[in-house]
Amino acid sequence: KNEVEQSPQNLTAQEGEFITINCSYSVGISALHWLQQHPGGGIVSLFMLSSGKKKHGRLIATINIQEKHSSLHITASHPRDSAVYICAVRSNNDMRFGAGTRLTVKP
C-alpha cells in the first residue's frame, strides 16, 4: 500500500462544477503540498499546509492531521483547470508523492 493515496485517479467534470480531490497518508508529516502539473511537465505548487485550511482564488485546501487526510476543492471549475493534481507529503526530510488525479473539465 502506498504511503500517499489519492482519489479519484481520474475525474471528468463540466465547466462550473465543484470538484474535490482527496489525499490520505499513513506516515507522520511536517507538511503537505498540493501540486498542479499541466501537459508538458511543468509543476506549480498550489498549497503547502501543516494545519487547517488555505484558500487561493477558486482553490481551497484543507488538512485534518488527526485523520491524516487532505482535500483540494475547486469551485466553479474551468477548462483551464484541466491538469494532473498531485498530493505530496514531507516526512523525515524527504517527500512522498501520490500517484496524481487527472482532472478534465469540459466546456
Add this chain to the structure above:
Amino acid sequence: KAGVTQTPRYLIKTRGQQVTLSCSPISGHRSVSWYQQTPGQGLQFLFEYFSETQRNKGNFPGRFSGRQFSNSRSEMNVSTLELGDSALYLCASSWVGGSYEQYFGPGTRLTVT
C-alpha cells in the same frame, strides 16, 4: 524575480554513458531538491541539499549523485546510464527545505537509448 532554471531541457544519451544535469534556484533560496518522474513510478524523491550539504537521499542506487555549490546552484549526476533512467528530472528550490513552499523548475527530459 527569475524562476528556477534547469539545463539542459532535453537530453538523449546512450546506455553506459553518464550525464550531469544543472539546476539554478531562485535567488535567495538555499535548498534544492531533485525528483525523478516516470510514467510507471510517478514522482520520486532523489535528494535534498541545503547550504551545500545533502540532507537526505531517496531510494536510488549509488549511480545517482549530486552536489550543491556555495551559490546554491546544484548538479545531479547519473553514471552508467540504464534504459530505466529515462525520465523527467525536476528540481525545486525553497528557502530551507520541503516544509516550505517549493518552486519547481521546468525539468530536464532525459532519454536513454
